Amino acid sequence: MFHEPLKLQLRFLKMIVTLFALVLLIQTWRLWTPQTLFPQVPLFAWVSEIPATVDWLSFTIMGLSLICLLVLSVVPFLMKRSEGDDDPQFQRLCGCLFLLAFVLAVVFDQHRLQPWAYQFALGLLILTVLKPPRAIALFRLLVISIYFYSALSKCDASFVQTLGRQLAEGLFSAVGISTAYWSKQTLSWIATSFPVGEFLIAFGLFFRRTRQVALWVAVGMHLTLILAIGPLGLNHYQGVLIWNVYFILQDLILFHARFQNQKPVEPAESQVEERVSQSAVTGLARGVQILIWFALLAPLLEPTGYFDHWPSWGLYASHHDRVVLLIDEEAKWELPPDLQPFIDSPQPLSRWCRMRVERWSLADLGAPLYPQARFQLGVALAVGKAVEQNQAQNESQPRIRLLYESAADRWSGKRKIREYNGLSQIEPLTGEFLLNAAPRPFQIE
Known part of the structure; x- marks a missing residue:
């Protein structure tokens, strides 16, 4: 007893x-x-x-x-x-x-x-x-x-x-x-x-x-x-x-x-x-x-890199690798009004607008964004495919850009940044991960 x-x-x-x-x-x-x-x-x-x-x-x-x-x-x-x-x-x-x-x-x-x-x-x-x-x-x-x-x-x-x-x-x-x-x-x-x-x-x-x-x-x-x-x-x-x-x-x-x-x-x-x-x-x-x-x-x-950030109790830490999604300014206005609050205005002399997917996640799901670059890449691909569906056939200029930021250096905090333009360059990145990085079919309404 x-x-x-x-x-x-x-x-x-x-x-x-x-x-x-x-x-x-x-x-x-x-x-x-x-x-x-x-x-x-x-x-x-x-x-x-x-x-x-x-x-x-x-x-x-x-x-x-x-x-x-x-x-x-x-x-x-x-x-x-x-x-x-x-x-x-x-x-x-x-x-x-x-x-x-x-x-x-x-x-x-x-x-x-x-x-x-x-x-x-x-x-x-x-x-x-x-x-x-x-x-x-x-x-x-x-x-x-x-x-x-x-x-x-x-x-x-x-x-x-x-x-x-x-x-x-x-x-x-x-x-x-x-x-x-x-x-x-x-x-x-x-x-x-x-x-x-x-x-x-x-x-x-x-x-x-x-x-x-x-x-x-x-x-x-x-x-x-x-x-x-x-x-x-x-x-x-x-x-x-x-x-x-x-x-x-x-x-x-x-x-x-x-x-x-x-x-x-x-x-x-x-x-x-x-x-x-x-x-x-x-x-x-x-x-x-x-x-x-x-x-x-x-x-x-x-x-x-063989165990994810959150199951490792990386709470309020920021050293992990991550993905930044950028959308062409013209394509931005083709997205639904509900998504506009999550897209920043472009920097001076730039046509690229940053999409704040972390705010989108909190607003629509009530949950913070999963911090793995693998998952964030999948989100970027889902948005990119939806954006490029509306692209004119004679338009060759990419409408999305992805910045892949490596894990931060422990002592300096600096990151290595790789840049990819358009789905043709972004989709092959899914092969860099052991687990899946491809999203389910997704439609932006």
């Missing part, structure tokens, strides 16, 4: 994970259902031949799994029923189904590999399949790894020079302090403190003696981030704010001293519990542990 603080801790974690996952799934529902608002880029090329209506299946399974888990966590708690009445087998089924449906959704569109969804899919698998002591331990390691890899991804000049400064400006703007006359060097030093703080949180949470101090530092960091990116600061999309609120609650449940001070176990009882626990280890539990350890270690491959 597991101790009451441990059971309570596990139950609370299930509650908040399922609740916040459900809230974010509802908020970004357009991303998970068949849609023609924004280009879709499957994980594999052959998926484009399968009807997109399969998306409804994955979305429905994800939603129903979360609702069932939420009910199974909340109702017994309110009725003060024992842990054994929670139907653990059905909970395991729901946790596995959510993960499988999430994977299916990502196969149909890489855009859906949102960091919050990835974390919740892994977290629910841990909480529903593994026994409480091991589940809590692995869940803690997962959270600590997020802080560690997030800090690691910001240890480069590009973050300090760009997004780090923006976060600093947003934070001080939220508290009514203008940074208009501050030097770039001052903002850069403030930006440097962000990854340092995340490193301290990761190491502090790992060790029991420093855990409580690190916990409150983490809570303070998330509150600060909410200020910086909230309505008073940079005014980023609501999903990031919701995810930060979740992190505060999650950290309090995982690391607070209330759940650390468990009563010691009698030796005989401990041995019996250990034998029961050993006999209960199944092939599914072993498989889940292998998967979680892969998720914990795979982000180390991110600098090599």
Whole structure:
């Protein structure tokens, strides 16, 4: 029999994970259902031949799994029923189904590999399949790894020079302090403190003696981030704010001293519990542990390009390679009025207008743009094909241009930029990636 603080801790974690996952799934529902608002880029090329209506299946399974888990966590708690009445087998089924449906959704569109969804899919698998002591331990390691890899991804000049400064400006703007006359060097030093703080949180949470101090530092960091990116600061999309609120609650449940001070176990009882626990280890539990350890270690491959940026917890980092889409000024006005706000005016003496696909994604899907150049290339191709459909046959001048920016140098922040004009030059780039970069057929209406 597991101790009451441990059971309570596990139950609370299930509650908040399922609740916040459900809230974010509802908020970004357009991303998970068949849609023609924004280009879709499957994980594999052959998926484009399968009807997109399969998306409804994955979305429905994800939603129903979360609702069932939420009910199974909340109702017994309110009725003060024992842990054994929670139907653990059905909970395991729901946790596995959510993960499988999430994977299916990502196969149909890489855009859906949102960091919050990835974390919740892994977290629910841990909480529903593994026994409480091991589940809590692995869940803690997962959270600590997020802080560690997030800090690691910001240890480069590009973050300090760009997004780090923006976060600093947003934070001080939220508290009514203008940074208009501050030097770039001052903002850069403030930006440097962000990854340092995340490193301290990761190491502090790992060790029991420093855990409580690190916990409150983490809570303070998330509150600060909410200020910086909230309505008073940079005014980023609501999903990031919701995810930060979740992190505060999650950290309090995982690391607070209330759940650390468990009563010691009698030796005989401990041995019996250990034998029961050993006999209960199944092939599914072993498989889940292998998967979680892969998720914990795979982000180390991110600098090599063999593991994506967001599953490596590169949050608010900017060193990854990326694609900039430019559209001819005349072609711009042939696009629907709904897309005009996402297309900049051309620079002086230039006919090229930058299309802000990241704003388009937020506006129509409620989700940030997937940061991989592979996915962004697919979006550019979808837009480029739609634009060039209206091109006159006697018009030989390209109507789209693509700037492929390499990953930023860690020390200088500089990038190598390659330029491609027209679909004939852009389409062959899809062969440079191991995974698919070609979009589904897309019509701009």
